[in-house]
Amino acid sequence: MAAIPATSAPPSFLGTRRGKLTLVLLCAVGFIDLLDASIVNIALPEIRTHLGFSVQSLQWVASAYLLTYGGFLLLGGRSADLLGRRRLLVAGTSLFGISSLVCGLAGSEGVLIGGRLVQGVGAAMMTPAALSILTTSFHTRGDRVKALGAWGGVGALSGAAGVVFGGVLTSEVSWRWVFFVNLPVVAVILAASFRLVDAERPKAPPLRDFDTVGAGLITSGMLLLVYVLVNAPSVGWGTARTLGELAGALALVVLFVFNEQRHSNPLVPLSLFKIKGLGAADVTQILAMAGFYTMFFLVTLYMEEVLHYSAIRAGLCYLPVTVGAAVGAGVATKAIPKIGTRPLIALSPRVRCWALRECSGFPGYRCTASPICQISFRES
Amino acid sequence: MGAGVGLVLVGVQNAANGGVPADKAGLAASLITASFQLGGALGLAIFVSLATGRTNHLLATHTQPSEALTLGFQRGLLGASIALVIAAVIALRSPNVRVVDMAPDADDNQAWPVPVASGSTREAPHFSAG
Numbered sequence: 001m002a003a004i005p006a007t008s009a010p011p012s013f014l015g016t017r018r019g020k021l022t023l024v025l026l027c028a029v030g031f032i033d034l035l036d037a038s039i040v041n042i043a044l045p046e047i048r049t050h051l052g053f054s055v056q057s058l059q060w061v062a063s064a065y066l067l068t069y070g071g072f073l074l075l076g077g078r079s080a081d082l083l084g085r086r087r088l089l090v091a092g093t094s095l096f097g098i099s100s101l102v103c104g105l106a107g108s109e110g111v112l113i114g115g116r117l118v119q120g121v122g123a124a125m126m127t128p129a130a131l132s133i134l135t136t137s138f139h140t141r142g143d144r145v146k147a148l149g150a151w152g153g154v155g156a157l158s159g160a161a162g163v164v165f166g167g168v169l170t171s172e173v174s175w176r177w178v179f180f181v182n183l184p185v186v187a188v189i190l191a192a193s194f195r196l197v198d199a200e201r202p203k204a205p206p207l208r209d210f211d212t213v214g215a216g217l218i219t220s221g222m223l224l225l226v227y228v229l230v231n232a233p234s235v236g237w238g239t240a241r242t243l244g245e246l247a248g249a250l251a252l253v254v255l256f257v258f259n260e261q262r263h264s265n266p267l268v269p270l271s272l273f274k275i276k277g278l279g280a281a282d283v284t285q286i287l288a289m290a291g292f293y294t295m296f297f298l299v300t301l302y303m304e305e306v307l308h309y310s311a312i313r314a315g316l317c318y319l320p321v322t323v324g325a326a327v328g329a330g331v332a333t334k335a336i337p338k339i340g341t342r343p344l345i346a347l348s349p350r351v352r353c354w355a356l357r358e359c360s361g362f363p364g365y366r367c368t369a370s371p372i373c374q375i376s377f378r379e380s
Numbered sequence: 381m382g383a384g385v386g387l388v389l390v391g392v393q394n395a396a397n398g399g400v401p402a403d404k405a406g407l408a409a410s411l412i413t414a415s416f417q418l419g420g421a422l423g424l425a426i427f428v429s430l431a432t433g434r435t436n437h438l439l440a441t442h443t444q445p446s447e448a449l450t451l452g453f454q455r456g457l458l459g460a461s462i463a464l465v466i467a468a469v470i471a472l473r474s475p476n477v478r479v480v481d482m483a484p485d486a487d488d489n490q491a492w493p494v495p496v497a498s499g500s501t502r503e504a505p506h507f508s509a510g
Binding site: 034037066069070073074077078079080081088127128131132135136139148149151152155222225226228229232233268272275277280281282283284285286287288289290291292293294295297298299301302305306 | 393407410414432446453459
């Protein structure tokens with residue numbers, strides 16, 4: 001990356017050792033939160049035999065995390081702005097660590113799923129706190145693009161990395177280590193947060209006029225929405241239950257928007273969506289993730305159910321995807337300062353679409369759509 | 381495929397956080413993360429239903445189990461590709477964001493930088509007090 005002209009530019013925080021360490025810390029937070037969504041998937045069959053789960057509740061080991069993570073995000077993000085970002089980061093990380101320990105030690109269905117629910121709440125506090133520390137600490141243009149590039153790249157890596165780690169840990173040690181592996185990371189994050197991130201005192205008196213109604217509405221709306229989405233495939237889309245719950249979630253969100261328009265200090269000031277590109281980026285993200293997650297899930301199932309790959313082998317098949325993600329993120333970080341975000345965001349679904357079309361033909365071993373994978377596994 | 385994911389995540393993160401004032405950074409961060417989560421849940425719910433529907437239909441008509449599974453997965457992946465095409469179309473129609481400097485923790489809303497957009501400038505970002 002070309003050096004930032006030294007003449008009038010403000011000093012680059014990323015250029016300092018402390019800046020680099022801060023970026024590593026924040027990316028580690030994002031990585032572990034996203035990793036925990038995918039790392040359990042490959043361990044599910046073993047958890048089922050160990051704890052005697054029913055298939056129905058087994059699904060909730062994965063989904064409970066997504067439910068509270070998605071449900072509490074907006075509250076977590078706004079709290080970070082109002083109460084202090086480092087405070088939220090530390091609180092969320094501690095919660096995440098304790099619940100990881102509980103999950104790892106769990107001897108029953110209820111404890112494990114309960115632990116996953118709390119883990120999700122912790123992650124919902126950590127992720128927005130870390131990402132907003134990132135966007136506010138790296139405030140020169142060059143720094144921000146690079147820092148956000150690292151963050152996005154780590155996000156792209158985490159899904160595939162979760163499958164790889166999950167496969168290796170489950171096969172080589174035990175499913176419990178899928179959770180225990182968080183503990184040393186949490187300890188390092190906590191120690192580093194106090195050293196690297198300044199505690200800031202929020203300026204406004206935040207809680208006097210807090211939008212409790214809005215927080216309640218959007219949190220329950222998001223919780224219900226994710227719950228419906230998780231259940232719909234097994235309950236059926238056309239059933240009265242699914243439709244009723246969907247309508248309920250929608251009603252809560254509409255009430256929320258209505259409430260935000262009236263409230264003097266709303267949880268989500270709707271003027272935020274006037275910022276150029278923000279709304280479109282969020283919608284693009286929803287659709288892109290809808291495509292990507294599905295592909296991930298179905299291809300993993302295909303490897304395990306049709307090709308009868310072991311957990312570790314299915315996990316290793318994702319290594320090329322992680323390499324690709326890193327390369328893509330690197331290219332994007334270099335290109336954004338020159339051409340802006342739109343060309344890249346528009347191009348990349350096409351790259352993936354092409355890859356998906358290649359795999360949807362499913363000719364035997366070509367399932368992973370990665371040449372490296374084909375070569376390494378055709379021999380075995 | 382991995383390369384595509386890397387490109388889109390970095391691009392979207394920049395677009396979603398690039399022009400946000402410091403006092404709303406946490407909110408913007410949670411919005412983009414929520415979109416990530418919601419998209420995943422939404423995609424799984426819809427496209428996995430598509431896949432299972434097709435597989436069950438084929439199993440009912442006495443197709444071989446492995447083939448029925450494969451064809452079901454194929455249907456699900458096709459749906460996923462369509463979602464990606466729509467994502468690309470929306471991205472093409474959205475404003476192009478170039479990330480700008482941010483005043484470190486500006487506490488007055490007036491002082492925050494306006495993102496330099498290469499497209500139209502019809503909507504100057506503006507924060508009302510209420």
